[in-house]
Amino acid sequence: MESNDMITLFKEGMQAMRMNYYPPCPQPEQVIGLTPHSDAVGITILLQLNEVEGLQIKKDGIWIPIKPLPNAFIVNIGDILEIVTNGQYKSIEHRAIVNSEKERLSIATFLSPNLDGDLGPAPSLITPDTPPKFKRVSVVDFSKDLFSKELNRKTFIERYYI
């Protein structure tokens, strides 16, 4: 892929942050901390603040716990990177569960494109043998669309499949 395709999209892009606080729950199997979803961004850089397990990713249909490592970031691929790479990188479905005794804290930083242009598979990746797998959409419309939807597995990116 040509680096310019990535630069055009992410230069002076948006960065958002979310702090998540999960209080302890005596019946953790009855609740969910954060419902299964993929992040509708380029990449997410995540810090698990207090080394309490809770984050899980879905791999081959199975939920895998991600052990917090002290002072380590987790980098997750988001829907926008899946679109830009025309599906070569897949956004990761994840969720957070809660602990019966301990509170848990995480901080997520979301990196997204600037609002100027369009979002779609990088032109340098499209050939007669590798046609686009995603529709093109303006970043503004994509963002508006996103904020009108709930977090629900990978249903958001599925709306852009060709």
Ligand SMILES: O=C(O)CCC(=O)C(=O)O
């Ligand atoms: O708390 C976590 O580890 C996950 C947070 C998350 O997925 C998010 O904020 O989008």
Ligand SMILES: [Fe+2]
């Ligand atoms: Fe997330």
